[in-house]
Amino acid sequence: MGIIDDRLAVIEPLSKFWYQKxxxxxxxxxxxxxxxxxxxxxxxxxxxxxKYAQEHGFKTIVTSGGGFSNHLIxxxxxxxxxxxTSVGIVRGKYDRLTPxxxxxxxxxxxxxFVSKExxxxxxxxxxxxxxxxxxxxxxxxxxxxxNEMGRAGAALLNRYINDSYTHIAVAVGSxxxxxxxxxxxxxxxxxxxxxxxxxxxxxxxxISNHVHQDKNVNWRLTDKxxxxxxxxxxxxxxxxxxxxxxxxxxPLDIIYTSKMMYGVHDMLMNNxxxxxxxxxxxxxxxxxxxxxxxxxxxx
Ligand SMILES: *Cc1c(COP(=O)(O)O)cnc(C)c1O
Numbered sequence: 001m002g003i004i005d006d007r008l009a010v011i012e013p014l015s016k017f018w019y020q021k022x023x024x025x026x027x028x029x030x031x032x033x034x035x036x037x038x039x040x041x042x043x044x045x046x047x048x049x050x051k052y053a054q055e056h057g058f059k060t061i062v063t064s065g066g067g068f069s070n071h072l073i074x075x076x077x078x079x080x081x082x083x084x085t086s087v088g089i090v091r092g093k094y095d096r097l098t099p100x101x102x103x104x105x106x107x108x109x110x111x112x113f114v115s116k117e118x119x120x121x122x123x124x125x126x127x128x129x130x131x132x133x134x135x136x137x138x139x140x141x142x143x144x145x146x147n148e149m150g151r152a153g154a155a156l157l158n159r160y161i162n163d164s165y166t167h168i169a170v171a172v173g174s175x176x177x178x179x180x181x182x183x184x185x186x187x188x189x190x191x192x193x194x195x196x197x198x199x200x201x202x203x204x205x206x207i208s209n210h211v212h213q214d215k216n217v218n219w220r221l222t223d224k225x226x227x228x229x230x231x232x233x234x235x236x237x238x239x240x241x242x243x244x245x246x247x248x249x250x251p252l253d254i255i256y257t258s259k260m261m262y263g264v265h266d267m268l269m270n271n272x273x274x275x276x277x278x279x280x281x282x283x284x285x286x287x288x289x290x291x292x293x294x295x296x297x298x299x
Pocket of ligand 1 (some may be wrong): 039040045070071095169172173174175176177178195253256257284285286287
C-alpha cells in the first residue's frame, strides 16, 4: 500500500487574523499535500478498495463519474500503481475530453461513455454490468468511492484528528468522507459538512443511514454555500480564495474546499462558534481542478 506516504499530510494552524480569534484555535489538515494527482481524501476512500482488489485477485476496477470527477482520475492513477486495469464509466458524451478525462486516459483508464439517462440508473444493482461485459474479474466501486470500504478508508482519517478538537469541517460530495470521519471520531466532536451543490440536503437521509447508530448525533450538513450549484462560482468566491491564500498561505480548490472555508468563515462572522472551540478543517485536495480558473488566482 506504499504508494502514498501518509506523513505528508500535516496539520497547520490558520492565521489568527483570519479567524479573528473568534475561536480558540483553527487548524487545517492538509490532505492536499499527500499527492498532486490523487486528490486528498480520494486516496483514503480508495485504499481499502484497492487492497481488497489486490488480495482477492481482481484484475479490473470499474467505477463511474462525471467529466470533472476527481474520483475518476484518482482511481485511474491508483489502479495503475496497484497493477490493476481501470475502467471509468463516464456520464454524458463529449466532443472533446475534459482535462480530467485526458488525464484518466493518460493513466491507462479505459473510458466508456454513457448517456445522462443511462447514468441516472447508476444506483441500481449490477448497473455497470452491461457496459463492461468485455472485462474480467471486476470489482465495482460506486461513484465517489461510496461503498463500505470507502467509508472505512475515510474513517482512517481519525489518525490525524486529536481528541481536543470540538468541531471538524469537511467538504461533501458523496458524503463518504464525512461519514467515515463521523464514524471514527469521538461522539461529542461535532462534524460539519459543507455541500457545494444546490439541494445538498438530500444527503441527510443517506448520511443518517450510513453513520454508526451511536454516532448519529453531532453532525450537520449545510448546502447554504453552493454559489449557484456544483462547479459554479463567482467573483466573490475567487476573491475569497485569493484572500485566504494571502492570509494563510494555503491554496483552496474552486469546487469543494473554497466553499467549505467560505462557509466556515461566514459561520465565524455570525458568531455560530464559541470562543473556546477548536476547529479542524479538512483540506480534501482537488487543486488540480483549478486549471479552469488559474488565471484568476494569485497562486
Ligand atoms: C471528492 C471530493 C470531496 C467530496 O468527498 P466525498 O467523500 O465524496 O463527500 C471533497 N473535496 C474534494 C477536494 C474532493 O475532490
